[in-house]
Amino acid sequence: MADHPRPPLTATGALRRAGFFALVAVIVLYAVFPFYYAIISSLKSGSDLFRVDYFPFTWEFDNYASVFRGQPFGTNIFNSIIVATSVVALSLVLGITAAYALARIRFRGRSVLLVTILGVSMFPQVAVLSGMFQLIRTLGLFNRLPALVISYMIFTLPFTVWVLTTFMRELPKELEEAAILDGASSVTIVRRVFMPLMWPALVTTGLLAFIAAWNEFLFALSFTLTNDKRTVPVGIAVMSGASAHELPWGNIMAASVIVTVPLVLLVLMFQRRIVSGLTAGAVKG
Amino acid sequence: MRDTSWLAASRTRSAWLFLAPMLVLLALVAGWPLLRTIWLGLTDANTLQLGQAKWVGFDNFLTRSDGKWYGVLADPVWWRSVRNTLWFAVFSVSIETVLGLGIALVLNRAFPGRGIVRAAILIPWAIPTVVSARIWGWLLNDQYGFINHVLASLGIIDHPVAWTADPSLLMTSVIMVDVWKTTPFMALLILAALQMLPKECYEAALLDGTHPLKVFWRVTLPLIRPALMVAVIFRAIDALRAFDVIYVLTGANERSMTMSIYARQQLFEFNQAGYGSAVSTLLFFLIALATILLLVATRVRLTND
Numbered sequence: 012m013a014d015h016p017r018p019p020l021t022a023t024g025a026l027r028r029a030g031f032f033a034l035v036a037v038i039v040l041y042a043v044f045p046f047y048y049a050i051i052s053s054l055k056s057g058s059d060l061f062r063v064d065y066f067p068f069t070w071e072f073d074n075y076a077s078v079f080r081g082q083p084f085g086t087n088i089f090n091s092i093i094v095a096t097s098v099v100a101l102s103l104v105l106g107i108t109a110a111y112a113l114a115r116i117r118f119r120g121r122s123v124l125l126v127t128i129l130g131v132s133m134f135p136q137v138a139v140l141s142g143m144f145q146l147i148r149t150l151g152l153f154n155r156l157p158a159l160v161i162s163y164m165i166f167t168l169p170f171t172v173w174v175l176t177t178f179m180r181e182l183p184k185e186l187e188e189a190a191i192l193d194g195a196s197s198v199t200i201v202r203r204v205f206m207p208l209m210w211p212a213l214v215t216t217g218l219l220a221f222i223a224a225w226n227e228f229l230f231a232l233s234f235t236l237t238n239d240k241r242t243v244p245v246g247i248a249v250m251s252g253a254s255a256h257e258l259p260w261g262n263i264m265a266a267s268v269i270v271t272v273p274l275v276l277l278v279l280m281f282q283r284r285i286v287s288g289l290t291a292g293a294v295k296g
Numbered sequence: 297m298r299d300t301s302w303l304a305a306s307r308t309r310s311a312w313l314f315l316a317p318m319l320v321l322l323a324l325v326a327g328w329p330l331l332r333t334i335w336l337g338l339t340d341a342n343t344l345q346l347g348q349a350k351w352v353g354f355d356n357f358l359t360r361s362d363g364k365w366y367g368v369l370a371d372p373v374w375w376r377s378v379r380n381t382l383w384f385a386v387f388s389v390s391i392e393t394v395l396g397l398g399i400a401l402v403l404n405r406a407f408p409g410r411g412i413v414r415a416a417i418l419i420p421w422a423i424p425t426v427v428s429a430r431i432w433g434w435l436l437n438d439q440y441g442f443i444n445h446v447l448a449s450l451g452i453i454d455h456p457v458a459w460t461a462d463p464s465l466l467m468t469s470v471i472m473v474d475v476w477k478t479t480p481f482m483a484l485l486i487l488a489a490l491q492m493l494p495k496e497c498y499e500a501a502l503l504d505g506t507h508p509l510k511v512f513w514r515v516t517l518p519l520i521r522p523a524l525m526v527a528v529i530f531r532a533i534d535a536l537r538a539f540d541v542i543y544v545l546t547g548a549n550e551r552s553m554t555m556s557i558y559a560r561q562q563l564f565e566f567n568q569a570g571y572g573s574a575v576s577t578l579l580f581f582l583i584a585l586a587t588i589l590l591l592v593a594t595r596v597r598l599t600n601d
Contacts, residue, residue: 031402031405031407032407034402035402035407035409035413038399038402038413038417039413039416039417041476042416042417042419042420042480043416043419045420045428045431045432045435045476046419046420046423046431048431048434048435048442049431049434052434060440061439061440063440063442063445105317105318105321106318108314108315108317108318109314109315109317109318109319111314112310112311112312112314112315113315116307116308116310116311118307118308118311118312124315128322131322131326133533133583133587134326134330134580135533135536135537135556135579135580135583136537136539136556137537137539137555137556137559137560137576137579138330138333138576138577138579138580138583139326139329139330139333139576140333140559140560140563140572140576141332141333141336141341141343141346141563141569141572141573141576142328142329142330142331142332142333142334142336142573143325143329143333144343144346144563144569145329145332145336145346146324146325146328146329146332148346161324161325162325164321164322164325165322165325165326165329168318168321168322168325169322172318191303196310197307197310197313197314201314222422225424226424226425226426228424228425228426228539228540228543228544229539229540229556229560233560233563233564243424244424244425244426244427244540245426247426247427247430248426248429248430248543248544258433260434260437260440263430263434264430264431264434267427267430267431270424270427271422271423271424271427274422274423274424275419275422275423277422278418278419278421278422279415279418282414282415282418285418286484286488289481289484289485
């Protein structure tokens with residue numbers, strides 16, 4: 012369908028092209044407008060907020076200042092960064108060693124393991140909620156950030172192992188055969204032969220694990236209690252005003268923009284990698 | 297010969313050594329909590345004192361005393377949330393599939409600026425679910441929201457619609473937000489499948505003068521069916537455990553309560569760890585069953601082994 016020779020432009024052809032681009036415009040508008048509207052809203056203060064505008068007429072940053080005053084939003088951001096970074100580091104280290112074994116070494120029980128790992132990645136979080144709560148309590152981690160790092164492993168680890176295994180399987184066999192003949196140990200093979208080749212895959216899976224940890228809500232809501240231990244999604248979800256019916260929409264929109272802009276930039280920068288990672292995780296998985 | 301078998305044995309040993317840390321952690325954060333949750337579901341545990349649980353068998357699921365039925369299976373609110381979850385999953389996944397397919401077909405054409413468009417449709421996917429629920433909460437605000445403003449100026453409505461407060465509209469609003477958030481995922485997966493198709497099929501069909509719509513039904517759809525089915529299954533499993541978007545947009549309202557919200561409410565708002573764990577167990581087996589049924593019905597193979 013793509014790239015077939017373009018027919019000479021006739022009146023109907025021109026109309027068709029216009030229709031096609033109108034369709035594209037509608038798709039882009041649908042995808043982008045809600046976030047664009049959040050940005051416009053976050054830049055308004057006072058009663059301006061309650062007037063619908065299509066373009067930003069005022070550029071006031073009051074909301075951006077006040078979102079850090081009413082609640083420990085700065086701490087929330089800091090917590091999210093700590094948790095997401097630790098989750099990525101831990102899942103990548105454990106993921107790549109496991110993926111090496113699963114992708115490059117033939118041994119009994121390998122298929123069963125792969126299917127089990129895939130099964131865990133489909134666990135509904137609620138299905139383990141009370142057991143996880145008790146685990147966190149037993150480890151003395153309730154209302155502390157390590158509770159989130161440990162519990163997030165349930166969804167980032169299976170995913171990381173799975174995607175890295177898929178990537179690693181496609182590397183040519185000769186690579187390690189030469190290294191084995193040279194007498195290199197498995198650790199050396201992983202570090203010297205595979206790591207350099209795996210960078211693109213590590214960046215992709217790391218990014219996807221980061222986004223998953225950054226966005227997680229259910230565990231963060233259940234395993235933290237005080238505002239200063241909350242991560243960003245919980246911080247934004249519990250933001251409220253003087254009464255339940257007067258939500259501080261300006262602040263909420265500013266907070267939403269603050270936590271989303273870095274994510275959107277990352278996603279746009281690594282667009283191709285993310286798409287290939289998602290396809291490896293879903294189509295092949 | 298002895299050399300290679302020694303090598304193979306040592307390789308197998310190092311394989312398990314490499315797997316050990318990951319397996320231990322997974323057993324700790326997935327295996328143990330799952331078994332513990334199932335066990336707690338058979339006790340009368342209280343969330344604040346999990347240690348003092350007494351065995352009650354299947355009483356949390358269903359029990360009869362004084363001629364009345366008690367337990368999860370006798371609670372109309374539970375059945376309501378099962379119905380809501382199914383309704384939510386069926387409608388949001390169907391709409392997403394159709395929209396995603398449409399968007400993928402558009403993006404599969406070569407046109408100037410395609411890369412930018414593809415990046416733009418990733419934005420809803422990149423936005424945290426909680427944030428997208430908050431943004432839509434503002435767009436759908438009954439008094440000052442953008443949606444009501446547009447509908448009113450187009451003359452479609454003559455009084456403000458309470459999207460997130462009117463009980464009969466909660467489900468519609470929730471599905472609307474979920475569709476916006478997850479259609480890009482669907483579209484990109486389908487697009488990846490479309491781009492792997494051999495061009496020759498189309499060229500032959502188009503040269504024959506077959507109508508493009510017929511080419512789509514007879515050639516494109518059957519070819520991308522496996523990838524499409526995997527995407528649908530993944531989204532369906534995700535929709536069956538939906539929590540964030542609904543919890544933030546409408547709270548724990550009975551009209552939009554899902555199984556996950558019901559379970560969490562029992563566990564942490566009513567502190568009934570035993571009863572709540574029974575709900576979690578039920579939910580786990582329901583979703584496992586749905587997954588198996590979907591896999592069998594669509595005959596999708598998940599592993600290459």
